[in-house]
Amino acid sequence: MVYRVAVKTFLITGSVGALLMFVVSFFYTRMINVPGALYSMLVMSPTIFFCCLVSAHRGLYEGTRNMAPTAVSQVIEAVGKLVLGLTAAYGALLYGRWQFSQGSPYSAPWPPTPPKRTCCRILLWRREPCWG
Numbered sequence: 010m011v012y013r014v015a016v017k018t019f020l021i022t023g024s025v026g027a028l029l030m031f032v033v034s035f036f037y038t039r040m041i042n043v044p045g046a047l048y049s050m051l052v053m054s055p056t057i058f059f060c061c062l063v064s065a066h067r068g069l070y071e072g073t074r075n076m077a078p079t080a081v082s083q084v085i086e087a088v089g090k091l092v093l094g095l096t097a098a099y100g101a102l103l104y105g106r107w108q109f110s111q112g113s114p115y116s117a118p119w120p121p122t123p124p125k126r127t128c129c130r131i132l133l134w135r136r137e138p139c140w141g
Contacts, residue, residue, distance in 0.1 A: 015065045023061030030054040048140075 034050035063082065070078045 012065070012069045015068060016062070018066040019061040023058035026057040026061070027054045030057060 020102055031051060031054040034047060034054065038047040039048065067079045067082065070076070
């Protein structure tokens with residue numbers, strides 16, 4: 010009986026939270042003026058729903074003092090995060106190398122080298138050119 014109520018409550022809470030994050034992400038990314046963050050927020054919004062459902066299941070087994078299902082689910086979750094994180098990092102590395110090889114503006118040397126006259130004026134605090 011308690012499990013059914015918990016699942017229904019967490020289902021509603023997770024659905025509302027996921028929907029709220031999905032809708033608010035459009036306005037939030039405009040407000041902070043970072044449009045590239047929109048897709049990452051949209052992808053993360055379903056995690057609220059699934060975390061609520063998993064919490065209801067874990068709570069049932071922890072309430073009956075059976076920690077084995079909780080431990081197994083945590084190990085599976087950790088391995089999944091590891092595999093997904095390493096895969097995403099490798100993909101980002103490959104994309105960064107490809108972008109660098111294409112000569113994108115982000116592959117320019119930093120800091121950019123200023124002309125000699127400007128460099129002399131900045132470093133030696135002189136108004137006239139260093140040479141001539």
